[in-house]
Amino acid sequence: MHYISTTILVFTHTRKKGMRKPCCEKEGTNKGAWSKQEDQKLVDYIQTHGAGRWCSLPKAAGLHRCGKSCRLRWINYLRPNIKRGNFAQDEEDLIIKLHALLGNRWSLIAGRLPGRTDNEVKNYWNSHIRRKLIKMGIDPNNHKLHQTFPVPKPSPSTTSTAQSSANNNDRVSDTQSCLVEETATVSSTSRLNLDLTIAFSPPTNALLEEHKSRPTSQCTNIIHEDSAPSGLLLFL
DNA sequence: AACACTTTCAACCGCCACCAG
DNA sequence: CCTGGTGGCGGTTGAAAGTGT
Known part of the structure; x- marks a missing residue:
């Protein structure tokens, strides 16, 4: 009505x-x-x-x-080849790093996660990662540590109650260790260490095709305005 | 068991960019 | 250049499922 x-x-x-x-x-x-x-x-x-x-x-x-x-x-x-279900820890880490780099550009982020859709990545961010970052005192918008918020120790007692399966506990603590590591970088440089070359999955065929069909001027080396180059090549 | 509250995620919406005519 | 059609994107919604009391 x-x-x-x-x-x-x-x-x-x-x-x-x-x-x-x-x-x-x-x-x-x-x-x-x-x-x-x-x-x-x-x-x-x-x-x-x-x-x-x-x-x-x-x-x-x-x-x-x-x-x-x-x-x-x-x-x-x-669509065939869609990966459904839980996100792996490396996928989650990659989403966090890519979000720090690209912001809410879900299709670009999803393009780097084979088999994942922008909608799924967006939903996962909003329902899981975002909440997790907030809980840890990290602003999900700019990935910076809130000044007043103490960095929690990565102990099992800090894990979420809502999703308290053994599997999830593992995932949470892994993420925490990852994020604690990242926040250390943040505190020293005010920026995340965005070297994505380690966890980066190879570009999909579709991406390669897309790249081929575009003029080289649209193939951009992303460099932060005030930081060292990340070494990440993005096809924008 | 019953209800209230929270979380998840599929689907919708409007906006915008691109392209052909 | 202008206009209309189309596809793609990100934000938002709401039903269903899960959890707590």
Whole structure:
């Protein structure tokens, strides 16, 4: 009820502002969770016709969905080679380092984690890592240690109660050791040590393709404005 | 067992960049 | 150059699952 009224409000607002029509017809399209049948239809269609042309895809595939919804479902869930489930410790460490370097650019971060999607990385950051950093007195936005907050000792008693499986305890303490190490760097240089060459996974084929197709001017060596070069080559 | 509260994560939304005409 | 269509991105939402009382 409330949703419909806000949708109408927003819709009329955008029509007024930019006279821009929505990418899909709102009427008659399904919303919410996808059914098995819908998934199957989408997979079948993409397997025979390939992904792309998202706006016309739903009609062609016989789906009562918005094209964007189809794209999201494919990219985040149905696409082959998607890694699901718990993040490994090295993945978590890499996310933290990449976030310190790139900020909330989830697609770029996810691009360095084979099999992970931007949505998954974003969710994991917001529900796990962010909370963890805050608990440890680290500002998740700038990765700096809060001045007033004492650095906790990496003892088992400091682990989270909500996720207290043995596995998680291990992960938490590992992260702590990693972050304590990092905060030491922060305190000495006011910046994280962002040398990513150690834990860096090789670029995916897609990334390499992407790189090939771009002019060299867009291939950027990321150098912090006030720090030494990280040695990380990013394809932006 | 029942309820309240918290956490997780799939999905939606609007904005913006890019490109073809 | 301008405009409209399209794809991609990051922020946000809300239902479901989990946990505490």
